[in-house]
Amino acid sequence: MVLQQRKDQDGVRAMESTAKKSCQRRQELGYEQPVRNMLLFMHAWSEKLTTLNFCRVVLELPSRAAVKLNAAMRLITEEWVLKNPVPVGGPGLTVEVDESLFARRKYNRGQVLPQA
Numbered sequence: 001m002v003l004q005q006r007k008d009q010d011g012v013r014a015m016e017s018t019a020k021k022s023c024q025r026r027q028e029l030g031y032e033q034p035v036r037n038m039l040l041f042m043h044a045w046s047e048k049l050t051t052l053n054f055c056r057v058v059l060e061l062p063s064r065a066a067v068k069l070n071a072a073m074r075l076i077t078e079e080w081v082l083k084n085p086v087p088v089g090g091p092g093l094t095v096e097v098d099e100s101l102f103a104r105r106k107y108n109r110g111q112v113l114p115q116a
Contacts, residue, residue: 040059044059045069050069
């Protein structure tokens with residue numbers, strides 16, 4: 001996501017561009033907000049405070065913009081994690097995975113487990 005300064009207003013435009021092979025796709029995310037709001041949203045997102053109600057009341061963002069910004073931040077985070085992998089475990093450490101969190105319940109039977 002790229003923030004571009006607007007010359008005609010005091011704000012920025014969020015752009016998302018993805019380059020795959022030889023073609024390039026550039027998509028305008030469709031919202032323009034002041035730089036202050038964008039930075040406050042990024043900080044709130046890092047603190048996991050970006051519910052629609054919070055964005056509407058505190059940041060004064062439209063619901064649609066909040067949804068698109070959340071999705072864009074998830075994509076940016078996903079790209080960063082894929083480029084900078086963090087090994088799990090290490091020498092002398094055992095990693096245990098609870099497989100029941102990955103399986104579906106059949107016919108609405110079984111215990112409902114919290115999805116962390």
